[in-house]
Amino acid sequence: MPIIDVRNFRKEYGPTVAAADVTFSVERGEIFGILGPNGAGKSTTVEAIAGLRRADSGSIEVLGRDPADPELRRLVGVQLQESALPDRMTVREALELFSAFYPDPVDWPELVRELGLGDKLKTRYAKLSGGQKQRLSIALALIGRPEVAILDELTTGLDPQSRRDTWDLIAGIRDRGVTVLLVTHFMEEAERLCDRIAVIDHGAVIALDTPAGLVERVAVEQRIRFRPSAPLDEKLLTALPEVREVRRHGPAVEVVGTGALLQAVTSVLASHQIVAAGLRLEQATLDDAFVQLTGRPARTED
Structure with missing residues (x-):
C-alpha cells in the first residue's frame, strides 16, 4: 500500500481551478518531490494531503486514512511554506509546546543538538537566521515521531550554504525511517534529494519519473x-x-x-x-x- 495515494484530486476556488486532476502515489522510505511553476497547484495539493483542504472530487489517502482523520496528526509532520511562530517565542518554548501535542514525543534536546540548535534554546524566533528557522521547522515536524514528513519550499530564502546544510538534514530525515514529501522549485535540490518527482502544471501531473528519467526525456544535445x-x-x-x-x-x-x-x-x-x-x-x-x-x-x- 502506498504511504500517500492521490487519485484524480480536484480543488476549485470559485471560478479558479487550483488542482484539476492530480494523481500520484508515494512509497514508503522515498523522498518524493513535487515540482511545478508558480500557481501550478503544488501547495493546494500538499495542503489537501496535510488535511488542511478538502477535495472537491477525487480521493487522497495518507497511511490508508483520510487526511482529515485526527489520528494522522501524530503520524504526519508538516512544515508549510507560510508557517511561522510568534516573534517573541523562544526555541525552547516552541519545542516544549509542540512536544505537549504528542503522547510520545522524541527527546527534543537530543534532536536540536543534531540539528545544530543546541545553543539557541533561549533565542527568540525573530532573532533566528533563515537557516536556523528552517532547522527549527524540521525539529517541530519531527518531534511527534512521524511516519511521513511534508516539507513545502523548505529552503526558499536561504543562502547557498544554508540551503546545502538543509539538504543534508532532509536526507537525514529519510535515514530516520521517515517518508518525505518535498515541494521545491530548486532543480538542484530535487535532483540531489528526490527518488522520484511529479511535475505539476495547470493543476495536473504532466510527468512522473526519477530525476534521471525526466532528464532522459529531454531531446537536448x-x-x-x-x-x-x-x-x-x-x-x-x-x-x-x-x-x-x-x-x-x-x-x-x-x-x-x-x-x-x-x-x-x-x-x-x-x-x-x-x-x-x-x-x-x-x-x-x-x-x-x-x-x-x-x-x-x-x-x-x-
Whole structure:
C-alpha cells in the first residue's frame, strides 16, 4: 500500500481551478518531490494531503486514512511554506509546546543538538537566521515521531550554504525511517534529494519519473569542449554517428551531438594518441527537462 495515494484530486476556488486532476502515489522510505511553476497547484495539493483542504472530487489517502482523520496528526509532520511562530517565542518554548501535542514525543534536546540548535534554546524566533528557522521547522515536524514528513519550499530564502546544510538534514530525515514529501522549485535540490518527482502544471501531473528519467526525456544535445594536444582532423569526429557538428574556438574544439557522445569522442582521440586537455561535458539537466515539459521556468516573480 502506498504511504500517500492521490487519485484524480480536484480543488476549485470559485471560478479558479487550483488542482484539476492530480494523481500520484508515494512509497514508503522515498523522498518524493513535487515540482511545478508558480500557481501550478503544488501547495493546494500538499495542503489537501496535510488535511488542511478538502477535495472537491477525487480521493487522497495518507497511511490508508483520510487526511482529515485526527489520528494522522501524530503520524504526519508538516512544515508549510507560510508557517511561522510568534516573534517573541523562544526555541525552547516552541519545542516544549509542540512536544505537549504528542503522547510520545522524541527527546527534543537530543534532536536540536543534531540539528545544530543546541545553543539557541533561549533565542527568540525573530532573532533566528533563515537557516536556523528552517532547522527549527524540521525539529517541530519531527518531534511527534512521524511516519511521513511534508516539507513545502523548505529552503526558499536561504543562502547557498544554508540551503546545502538543509539538504543534508532532509536526507537525514529519510535515514530516520521517515517518508518525505518535498515541494521545491530548486532543480538542484530535487535532483540531489528526490527518488522520484511529479511535475505539476495547470493543476495536473504532466510527468512522473526519477530525476534521471525526466532528464532522459529531454531531446537536448550534448556539448564537449576540449583542447587537443596534437593537430586534429575534424573528419575523425564528424564521421561518428553520435556527432552532429564540430566547431573551432581558437585552440579549443567543441563537439555537438547526442547519445554516448563522450565515450565515442574520447575513444577516437585515444586511438590517435590525442589528449583532450580541459575536457568539459555539457548535457541536459533537470532544469532543461522542466522547461521543456512546462514551457516556463520553475519560479517566476509574483
